[in-house]
Amino acid sequence: MQTHEIRKRFLDHFVAAGHTEIPSASLILDDPNLLFVNAGMVPFKPYFLGERTPPSPRATSIQKCVRTLDIEEVGITTRHNTFFQMAGNFSFGDYFKREAIGFAWSLLTDSVDDGGFGIDPTRLWPTVYVDDDEAAGIWRDEIGVPAERIQRRGMADNYWSMGVPGPCGPSSEIFYDRGPDYGVEGGPEADEDRYIEIWNLVFMQNQRGPGIGKDNYEILGPLPQNNIDTGMGIERVATILQGVDNVYETDLLKPVIDVAERLTGRTYGAEGEGGAEADVRFRVIADHARTAVMLISDGITPGNDGRGYVLRRLLRRIVRSSRLLGAQQPTMGDYVDTVIATMSPSYPVLAEQASSIRATAVAEENAFSATLAAGSKLFDDAAAATRSSGATVITGTDAFALHDTYGFPIDLTLEMAAEAGLQVDEQGFADLMSEQRTRAKADAYARKAEHADVSVYREFLDRGPTEFTGFDELVSEATVLGIVGEGTSLPVVGVGQQAEIILDRSPLYAESGGQTADVGTISTTTGARARVTDVQKIGKSVWRHVVTVDAGEFVVGDVVLAQVDAGHRRGATQGHSGTHLVGAALRQVLGSGATQAGSLNRPGYLRFDFRAQGPVTDAQRTEIEEITNAAVEADHAVNTFETDLDEARAMGAMALFGENYGDRVRVVEIGGPFSMELCGGTHVGSSAQVGPVTLLGEQSVGSGVRRVEAYVGLDSYRHLARERALLSSVSSALKVPGDQVPERVAHLVERLRDAEKQIERMKAEAAKASAAALVGDAERVGDTLVVAARLDDGLAGGDLRGLATDLRGRFGAQAAVVALFSVSDAKVPFAVAVTAAARDSGLSAGSIVSDIAPLLGGRGGGKPDLAQGSGSDASGIDAALRRVRETVGAQG
Incomplete structure (x- = not known):
């Protein structure tokens, strides 16, 4: 049974049972706790929280979802996807456990001719919360599942919440037994590879308190009413009904793997050395390509933070995986085209947006290709520095810098290191990655808080939308439906106070669609007057007017005049x-x-x-x-x-x-x-x-x-x-007509550049002229002569390096170290040169530069005989000069 047919049967089943079909929401919702919609119930949260009245007591949907907490794990297991489709049925105070279990069982086990999925009931294993005798009894006595196939599990497995204070409740999960080829007997408790979860029925009946994790929180008490929230994984059911081993071999993902095989010349599922790693990369390509297409379709573009960064990571992992499989040519366009072809029967908008989606993904592939080229150069530098120091292991710090700062993947670093006869400190890299993930998770949890209490607006949302009159008039008579201040309803608001006024109708435009809100006034015939400084929407339907009261007072029920500032x-x-x-x-x-x-x-x-x-x-x-x-x-x-x-x-x-x-x-x-x-x-x-x-x-x-x-x-x-006045002023100053100003300015800029170059040459020549004095003043530290000096000529890095090389040459066969520092344009360039005799004694310019760079707030590197760097803290120069002498002295 094809995936599109599975979707249709699910919706038809619940619509026939009195549920209202709700289209999938965007993957992006206005929720501070969520980067993306990550569960089918998310769009229904306001109804479960009591913030809004649901449009129907029963609803069903197939919601597109994205979860990206552990992107690196994708493809290693064959059960999880970053993008997935969650089919669900929901009850808002209508039916509860008995009906929810019955609906699920009948859809799963009814014959295909009768509209079901035709799954063998003897292969289904329900689990229930450890003390949920009611659900266990329904499964055993009413559905007829043998007691030995009903397993009880603890809070971490069979108690559901949104991860933050809010509604929660025990759950009953339905697992499918894939047979002895997939693992040991004993039900989900024994092996969740053999017994795969396909449906989770949540009996949402309680309110949870704060806490971290799946089972570290307090149950505060019951909700006002019992609700049902279920989620059936479309991809997992497709795996079963299509008789394949995993979700990557279903009809929506396998075509992408087929394309990857053609583009890379490798075979998915091939035996032999490297086959398992190759399969992971094929799965990464299939999973990430689909997720990327769906994210771009919902308006996400690659970026360096937030949702854009997630998309960028996904696209770059596709490029990386393709290259590691052997692709030499661009691949992204073919992957995107394949995803759109397979997914558009369920999401027609993909076909409409095909050219834009493709262009966005291909542009990121091109950009990352340039990044890989730059990363290769940086890797070469790190490898050279490793060899020059006599080591054979690239440090975890260098590997992490390549990955984190330059986007260079660790597995490419490992592969290139092996080709260069080097190793990588993988544990050091892993430790740094772990620290980064810990910080990221802590930041993510810190952003989670109790859901903003918008229940104060519920009565207004239930009344229906604000009537917007602003297309036809700038002044409208309206009634004050409510006044809100500091999150609570107020009966009155007076002079000097700030509040939000809710009207039944308004000519003032509420900010949306890129257009900023109107400003204006709200007034009464009795002399009350308030300035409207902002207008925002609640639930996309109710206008809240942010006001400051300048005169009189406003009372709920007042008839007012709402007026738009005509000039604005x-x-x-x-x-x-x-x-x-x-x-x-x-x-x-x-x-x-x-x-x-x-x-x-x-x-x-x-x-x-x-x-x-x-x-x-x-x-x-x-x-x-x-x-x-x-x-x-x-x-x-x-x-x-x-x-x-x-x-x-x-x-x-x-x-x-x-x-x-x-x-x-x-x-x-x-x-x-x-x-x-x-x-x-x-x-x-x-x-x-x-x-x-x-x-x-x-x-x-x-x-x-x-x-x-x-x-x-x-x-x-x-x-x-x-602009005209500026041009006239410049024209007058240059004493040329306006149309000749660009040519005249270009000429002056060229002359200025020539003058700057001449000044730099003069500085360099002056510095060289003083070189004899520096050589003559060289200190003897042990058996080595040392020139360690700060130059006040403002030399740039290249000139400083040239001078250090020149001074080194003046020492001939003597053991000498030259370390020069300068301050140029708020930067602190520095260079170290070492003679052959000093190098033979164990001194290395590259090591010295690496040692002193942190003292100057910078970094640097190079070869044993010549190295350079740049910092930003000139106050560290004296300490760096001392460190050079100490290093030479310690070696001597």
């Missing part, structure tokens, strides 16, 4: 409509792949992020600006209308990449085919009202993502006026 709104609409115009111009110039990756617009200003694989040229930027302003001059009508999502897409409306939309969407059309986008923001009446648009610049903000910024309207005019 005018500028905001210019910025938002300008964003649409710039986006359309970008696609005309750069192609349809330049899709939006984020935006910000406020009065007079816009910022637009887009996907591109390289910088925008000056000529392209000029063309984009011209197309945008031509659209302004054309005075295109701006039309807005609502329609079905499918119809909007059929019309060609652009959707924000990674955004989730409802069935009904709002379309903003500017100039017919020029720009048509799904958008909930406020806009001008015609394109001419945007005013002139001036692009300020273009830059990279992440792998495959670029950014343009622009002024619009009066702010654009003011910017151009400042």
Whole structure:
């Protein structure tokens, strides 16, 4: 049975049982405790916590999930994936244990003809919490599972919570016996490789307190009502129903492995030396490729922190694994295409976003290829330093620096070390990695806290959404539904106080879609007046107006006038409509792949992020600006209308990449085919009202993502006026016409560079001229002459190295060490040169530099006869000079 069929049967089964089907939420939710959605129940958390009333007492969904706590372990076991699909059924105070167990059992064991999965019931083993006699009785007496196949387990295995204070409860897990070929008999307690968990039924009935781990917390008491939260692993059920050994051989992952075999020339599952390691790499490629595609689809781009860093790690592990398997050519595009082909029947949006997803992944592959090249050079330096010191083991510190700072994978370090006849201090590396993971986990747990209490807003969420009137008017009469201050409901708020006012209707725009919130006022006919400084959404539907009361007081139930600051709104609409115009111009110039990756617009200003694989040229930027302003001059009508999502897409409306939309969407059309986008923001009446648009610049903000910024309207005019005044001032100072300023400035810059080079030459010549004095003042330390000096000529590193070499040559066959330090542009370059005689006595320039570098807040390295480095702490120079003399003295 194919995976897409398994999904369909699950949903059909529970819809027939009265459940409302809920589409999968994005992998990214507005939850400070979660990097990604990591369980099927996460989108339903507000209902379990009592913060919101569920739309239906019964629900079912197949939620896409990502777990990335132990990325390095992926592929080593064959049970776990970073991305997985969690099928679930949920009850909010409706049914409980008996029904949940019955629903699961019937779907698993009913025949295929009857809509079930047709699993042999004698191969299913339930587990229950150690003291849950009720669940055990249902399995034994009502379902008919023999008592010897029902196992009781402790809190760590059969008690579920979200990992932070909140709802929790005992669980009952269902395991499938894969047979004696997979392990020993005795049920899940004996072997969880043979007995594989496929479904977890959570009887959510209690409230837990704070604590760390699965079983180190207190049960505070019962929830107001009993709930059901279940999760069935789609991939694991597919493994069983498709008769394969593991999830990587199912219909959604094996095609990626097939592509990897073709690209690398290796065979998955091959016997012989290295076969097990190769299989792990194949599984890493299959798992990570699918996860990466799903993350990019939901709007994540590779970056250096947070979600972007997780995606970057996944993509780089794919590249690394492919290369270790023998791939010499780029592979990412083929993997991405395969994932999209296999997953799009369940997630059609993947096919729509295919070009953007592919471009993002391929760009990261190209970037990492350059990183690998740089890492190879750094490895060569580390290997040379290891040999020069007489060692055969690359230090764990060097290996960790390559991995952590430069992204160079440890297994490549190990492989290259073996080729060079060296080893790596793997334990030292592992210790440093362990320290890093410990810090990361501590930071992650520190970010976890009790869920913000938004139950104060529940009554407003239950009433339905705030009516937004701001598309048609700037002043609206409204009723105060509630007042919130410091997390609690207030009956009244008075002069000087800050609070949040909830209205039944409002013309003030709440921040969303890249558009900042309106500002304005709320007032009453009795003289109360409050300034609205921000408007935010609760649950994407209720407006909360952040106010400071300037006069009178507001009471729940008051009838008020809510008014938008007209000037602020005018500028905001210019910025938002300008964003649409710039986006359309970008696609005309750069192609349809330049899709939006984020935006910000406020009065007079816009910022637009887009996907591109390289910088925008000056000529392209000029063309984009011209197309945008031509659209302004054309005075295109701006039309807005609502329609079905499918119809909007059929019309060609652009959707924000990674955004989730409802069935009904709002379309903003500017100039017919020029720009048509799904958008909930406020806009001008015609394109001419945007005013002139001036692009300020273009830059990279992440792998495959670029950014343009622009002024619009009066702010654009003011910017151009400042630029004109600046040009006039420079033109006057240089005594040339404005159109000759660039040529004149370029000429002056060239002359300045020549002068700087001449100064550097003069410094170097002056330093050499004083070399005789330095040689004459050399100290004798033991049998070695030492020149250890600070030079105040501001020499750069290259000049300092040349001078040290020159001084060394003046000592001829004598044993001598030259150590020079300088201060140049807030940096502290230093160089050490050692004569052959001193080197033969055991002195090494590289060792001396490594020893003194920390004293200067820097690092360095080199060969035994010549080494150099750079630091940032000039106060350490005296200590470094003493250390050089001490080192020579100790050797002597």
